[in-house]
Amino acid sequence: MSDRPHILIVEDEPDLADVIRDYLTQANMDADILSDGTSAVETILRTRPDLVVLDVMLPGKDGLTICREVRAQSDVPIIMETARVEEIDRLLGLELGADDYLCKPFSPRELVARIKAILRRAAPSAAPTKGLVLDSEKWRATLNATSLDLTRREFQLLEALHNRPGRVFSRGQLLDLVFPDDSDVFDRTIDSHIKNIRTKVKAVAPEANLIRSVYGVGYAFGD
Numbered sequence: 001m002s003d004r005p006h007i008l009i010v011e012d013e014p015d016l017a018d019v020i021r022d023y024l025t026q027a028n029m030d031a032d033i034l035s036d037g038t039s040a041v042e043t044i045l046r047t048r049p050d051l052v053v054l055d056v057m058l059p060g061k062d063g064l065t066i067c068r069e070v071r072a073q074s075d076v077p078i079i080m081e082t083a084r085v086e087e088i089d090r091l092l093g094l095e096l097g098a099d100d101y102l103c104k105p106f107s108p109r110e111l112v113a114r115i116k117a118i119l120r121r122a123a124p125s126a127a128p129t130k131g132l133v134l135d136s137e138k139w140r141a142t143l144n145a146t147s148l149d150l151t152r153r154e155f156q157l158l159e160a161l162h163n164r165p166g167r168v169f170s171r172g173q174l175l176d177l178v179f180p181d182d183s184d185v186f187d188r189t190i191d192s193h194i195k196n197i198r199t200k201v202k203a204v205a206p207e208a209n210l211i212r213s214v215y216g217v218g219y220a221f222g223d
């Protein structure tokens with residue numbers, strides 16, 4: 001058995017799938033290609049890849065259905081490929097639960113970078129979590145044994161992101177997670193809470209960056 005990360009590419013365009021596989025091989029990963037959606041769920045659950053690159057438009061079964069069905073049984077990281085920007089919020093939504101997405105056409109280099117970032121964060125010793133301890137009962141977060149003095153909302157936001165390292169959450173999803181009963185809060189509320197968390201983190205560890213901004217979408221845990 002190799003300890004190289006095993007990536008499953010579910011993509012029906014043979015040229016694109018080959019290019020992705022070549023890039024992953026060069027990046028020291030093992031990659032398999034599946035060009036039809038019909039058996040994708042079964043293959044993913046059986047072969048347990050470290051990460052799945054999943055196209056939305058596939059013959060047999062579409063990527064959205066595959067993602068939903070896999071998510072019901074597995075936390076395997078999933079990066080979706082989509083040609084439609086309108087789909088992004090749904091892809092990352094709680095119902096589907098993809099970890100990240102790329103809009104077609106994308107650069108294979110960018111895909112490799114995203115894959116590496118997710119695998120790094122999924123690893124137990126992921127650098128950004130080092131020294132971070134979350135106590136959900138007391139809504140208390142400490143970094144390097146120093147309290148971050150987060151408010152309850154700030155704590156809940158950080159916890160939601162931290163529970164799924166590397167996964168991109170839209171502002172709308174974070175609102176649903178942290179303010180489920182409050183219809184008077186807006187996307188900007190999330191931004192200001194994130195800003196406060198970052199300020200408090202920087203005060204304790206100036207070089208730490210626990211939360212990554214994802215342009216046009218939202219936030220993810222990790223640098």
Ligand code: CA
Binds near residue numbers: 056
């Ligand atoms: Ca396709």
